[in-house]
Amino acid sequence: MxxxxxxxxxxxxxxxxxxxxxxxxxxxxxxxxxxxxxxxxxxxxxxxxxxxxxxxxxxxxxxxxxxxxxxxxxxxxxxxxxxxxxxxxxxxxxxxxxxxxxxxxxxxxxxxxxxxxxxxxxxxxxxxxxxxxxxxxxxxxxxxxxxxxxxxxxxxxxxxHSESANQDSFSDGLLDCPHYTRPEKFEGLSIPAVLKSGNHQEIERWRKMQALGRTFQKRPDLLDKLELTEQDKILLDTFLSGLK
Ligand SMILES: C[S@@+](CC[C@H](N)C(=O)[O-])C[C@H]1O[C@@H](n2cnc3c(N)ncnc32)[C@H](O)[C@@H]1O
Structure with missing residues (x-):
């Protein structure tokens, strides 16, 4: 290039x-x-x-x-x-x-x-x-x-591979999910337990839910441009009900 x-x-x-x-x-x-x-x-x-x-x-x-x-x-x-x-x-x-x-x-x-x-x-x-x-x-x-x-x-x-741009904000129309690194506890704040579970399917599900949820919270205009699947809608509802 x-x-x-x-x-x-x-x-x-x-x-x-x-x-x-x-x-x-x-x-x-x-x-x-x-x-x-x-x-x-x-x-x-x-x-x-x-x-x-x-x-x-x-x-x-x-x-x-x-x-x-x-x-x-x-x-x-x-x-x-x-x-x-x-x-x-x-x-x-x-x-x-x-x-x-x-x-x-x-x-x-x-x-x-x-x-x-x-x-x-x-x-x-x-x-x-x-x-x-x-x-x-x-x-x-x-x-x-x-x-x-x-x-x-x-x-x-x-x-x-570890820096892949595919997971960045906007690449699939959503904002990126939150990220955490060591230490596990910092100034009284812990990391979400699922990230330590070793269950990759659950981690992927959590990341997608966070991406949907924070896009809804921070940039709802982006969601308007997407056609969410039934599974995405369920994940977003789960995220939102967790806020209540
Ligand atoms: C002071 S600006 C000129 C602005 C111009 N008189 C106007 O109001 O449209 C000088 C140069 O900065 C660049 N520039 C200024 N604002 C920009 C922006 N928002 N995005 C991209 N380039 C910008 C452009 O190349 C522009 O020619």
């Missing part, structure tokens, strides 16, 4: 492969992260990447010429990849977007700064706009790092 990130702050984005799951994936060449600085595609002596907005107003706008050249340079290294502009006006990022992207050859991620980028870049060379959420950041770099991390952990053989 190849990521080309177009950014004025390559050292910031590069940090995503400095350690952890993404770092290991890069070391094993399961992902390749390449940063492209639009400044390298400027032609004036000052290497100008921004200019005043037409029509006046505050802030600066990233110039189209160096951005388009940077995108095309990324495409020349590997075509058949979507160009994604990180933008608060884009589609809000979710797990299915990451899952879908994890099946592709990679992405070209375009990070804006200042007031944003010249609109014509979107018309010419951008396939989609993705947002981290309904708030405004100073640049797209954090978004690009989020995307690289979120996709990398979904790639085959990136996570070990």
């Amino acid at each position: 190849r990521f080309d990130v177009i950014t004025l702050f390559p050292e910031m984005v590069q940090a995503v492969v400095n350690g952890g799951v993404t770092g290991r994936a890069a070391d094993r060449e399961l992902i390749h992260l390449n940063c492209i600085n639009p400044r390298d595609f400027t032609t004036d002596v000052h290497r100008t990447v921004d200019d005043r907005p037409y029509g006046g107003g505050p802030g600066m706008v990233m110039k189209p010429d160096c951005l388009v050249e940077a995108i095309r340079s990324a495409k020349s290294k590997m075509s058949d990849r979507k160009v994604i502009y990180l933008s608060p006006q884009g589609k809000t990022l979710n797990q299915s977007m990451l899952q879908e992207a994890s099946k592709s050859a990679g992405l070209i991620l375009l990070c804006g700064r200042y007031e944003g980028i010249d609109e014509r870049v979107l018309e010419l060379d951008v396939d989609e706009e993705w947002s981290l959420g309904d708030y405004v950041l100073s640049g797209g770099e954090l978004g690009a790092m989020v995307i690289v991390d979120g996709i990398t952990r979904l790639l085959p053989s990136v996570l070990g």
